[in-house]
Amino acid sequence: MCNERKILLHVCCGPCSTSSIERLLTEGWHPVLYFSNSNIDTLEEFEKRYSELLKVARMNNLEVIKDIYDHDAWHRAVAGYESEREGGERCSLCFAFNLERAYLKAQELGIPHFTTTLSVSRFKNSKTIFSIGGKMEGFEKIDFKKKDGFNRSIVLSKEIGLYRQNYCGCEYSRREREKA
Numbered sequence: 001m002c003n004e005r006k007i008l009l010h011v012c013c014g015p016c017s018t019s020s021i022e023r024l025l026t027e028g029w030h031p032v033l034y035f036s037n038s039n040i041d042t043l044e045e046f047e048k049r050y051s052e053l054l055k056v057a058r059m060n061n062l063e064v065i066k067d068i069y070d071h072d073a074w075h076r077a078v079a080g081y082e083s084e085r086e087g088g089e090r091c092s093l094c095f096a097f098n099l100e101r102a103y104l105k106a107q108e109l110g111i112p113h114f115t116t117t118l119s120v121s122r123f124k125n126s127k128t129i130f131s132i133g134g135k136m137e138g139f140e141k142i143d144f145k146k147k148d149g150f151n152r153s154i155v156l157s158k159e160i161g162l163y164r165q166n167y168c169g170c171e172y173s174r175r176e177r178e179k180a
C-alpha cells in the first residue's frame with residue numbers, strides 16, 4: 001500500500017463512518033480507522049458504538065484501532081465549559097481533545113495524513129473542526145458533509161442496520177437532546 005495515500009480516520013461512530021469511508025475509498029485514500037471517543041458518557045455506550053463501527057470496518061475490510069476509554073481525561077479537557085450549549089466552546093475543546101489524540105496516533109504509526117468523521121454531521125461546524133485540525137501536521141480538511149455525505153450516511157446506516165444514536169456522545173449533549 002502506498003503510504004502517501006494512507007490516512008488515519010478518527011471515527012466517532014459507525015453511522016458517521018459509512019459515507020466517510022465510502023468517499024475516502026472513492027478518492028483513492030487507504031484509511032485506517034481510529035475509534036477514539038473518551039467524550040462518550042458511558043463505557044456501555046462507547047462499546048456499543050465501537051461494535052457498530054466494527055460492522056462497517058468488516059464490510060470494507062479495514063483495520064480498526066481502538067483507543068482507551070478515558071472519560072476523566074476528557075472531563076479535564078472541557079472543565080469549566082460544562083454548561084455551554086452544544087456547538088459552543090465545550091465542543092471546540094472536545095474536537096481539540098479528539099483530534100490531538102488522532103494526530104498523536106498517526107505520528108506513532110507513521111501515517112502521514114489524518115482526518116475525522118466529525119465533519120459529516122450536520123450538527124458539527126466543519127469550519128471549527130478545520131481550524132483546530134489545521135494546526136496539526138498532516139490534517140486533511142475533508143468536509144464529509146459535502147457531496148450529500150450526511151444523507152448518504154443515513155441511507156447506508158439503514159441498509160446495514162446500524163444503531164444510530166440521537167446525541168453526540170457526552171452527557172451534556174444527551175441532556176440537551178432529552179430536553180428538546
